[in-house]
Amino acid sequence: MADLTRLTAAELAGRIHAREVSAVEVAQAHLDRIAAVDPAVHAFLHVDAEGALAAARAVDETLAAGRPPASPLAGVPLALKDVFTTEGVPTTCGSKILDGWLPPYDATVTRRLKQAGIVVLGKTNMDEFAMGSSTENSAYGPTRNPWNPERIPGGSGGGSAAALAAFQAPLAIGTDTGGSIRQPGAVTGTVGVKPTYGGVSRYGLVAFSSSLDQGGPCARTVLDAALLHEVIGGHDPLDSTSIDAPVPPVVAAARQGAAGDLSGVRVGVVTELDGEGYQPGVLSAFHAAVEQLRALGAEVVKVSCPHFDYGLSAYYLIAPSECSSNLARFDAMRYGLREGDDGTHSAEEVMTLTREAGFGPEVKRRIMLGTYALSAGYYDAYYGQAQKVRTLIARDFAAAYEKVDVLVSPTTPTTAFRIGEKVDDPLAMYRSDLCTIPANLAGNAAMSVPCGLAEEDGLPVGLQIMAPTMQDHRMYRVAAAYEVARDAAEGGPLIHRVPELPATVGRGVEEVAR
């Protein structure tokens, strides 16, 4: 039998639903793969073998009884970012302050995955509270990039992206506040989608920056991402910012795009996200991808979005401001870590000692930065002005979408950098999000699809495709068309060129689970 871990989610679902292979066999194959390679990758913070096998058995029983599968992805395994609550399964957000926390409820995304019969293998590593671009800010140690273990897998969702690239799971869930789905997708050669803000419920997604946070699908193919998008998307009364409208028809768009014709599609290349300051190999891969879109029939034009240059600055005021408020909930009283409760310290002292011990440096930096930006005397110059820049960026997008259907850019200015290279230079780390941030500020849909390897280091490059609010299907059509053309030109999917990982033989899953 072919290696089940190399198949796409759509292929696995087809075989499971045709009863050519059982969901339990598929889950076990992925658990075995995790046991073998995760010591080298460290994509997972927790592996729930028992829960995964129970979910898989339930799918097999449904099919054996002659009932239809709960969803087109029933029985397919998935890696869930550790920022979504899972009832009775540890949820740490990559932070010591939530070490060992067992949530008493499921996030809406978790609930929808379970209802769809998707098999959740475990929880993936991430920068603490999703603050970071390399997964080095995890309190539990970094994740390594399967393309090169000395390199970062992106962040904050480096665990989810690495799990896909290491064939530990065919599907994953991430969250994208400033690029935390798309940037890891780009640097690991996988597909990552930030849906329109409000397109996927935030209920049970531990909040970092509420006006920017958005959960979304991660996969190795565009179609797989679309299938997962339709499972997790849609209105949720438990999230008051959830959009009360049908999920955009992303699966149909991915299938349409796969036919390989982009005639009549207008593509805008953002001039501000091209040229100086970008790694040459990233630019050449990006420009080749744009030529490919033209060859597929798309009309390609240049579009200027002048305020994008201020996006990074606006983001690093707005996101820390919201973070300083959201993370005030970690007060050592109701859940999580408590330090210094020895009878001599007051509640406030215990709170202060706990937050000092429980938060890592990046979280502390952002909390203090946000506290500063929101304080009287600085509010107008920093937070208020950043909100105005946000308006101007949204207007740039609106003007651009008068002329084109989608916008494109490189997803990241560079390929995966070395572990340790930027940990002591927060500003350099922040610049990793240069291209991805504008879509978060405006709430638009955006995704990254692999577009080859950079010639100077052989590492993956991502093509970012952006679409207007609730027009997510537009970017899926373009991405799917591009993916088919690229695979045809390259003689197969890019992800199959990831080097073989060192396998640890004879280690049980129980030993890997933490």
Place this chain on the structure above:
Amino acid sequence: MPAISRDEVAHLARLARLAVTAEELDVFAGQLDDILQAVARVGEVAADDIPPTSHAVPLTNVFREDVVRPGLSQQQALSGAPRAEDGRFRVPRILGEE
């Protein structure tokens, strides 16, 4: 001139309830100054007549039907508490020595 002094960073840490060490203060003061100098670029944009955007999707208040629905049980709510006693959260004393 630095955008922020070490003393100001110490004050921010107190406001944010973070018992940072002297070594941390040395590092954070320099880093926060670098970051603030960089993000101050937002001030270069002429935006006096531009309305602020707090949220990508404009929404007014969202209400649900005023009906009782199940929430967490007392046991569930206390399940993650660092300390609990008699079905309640047990917290350190509220008043300081001062």
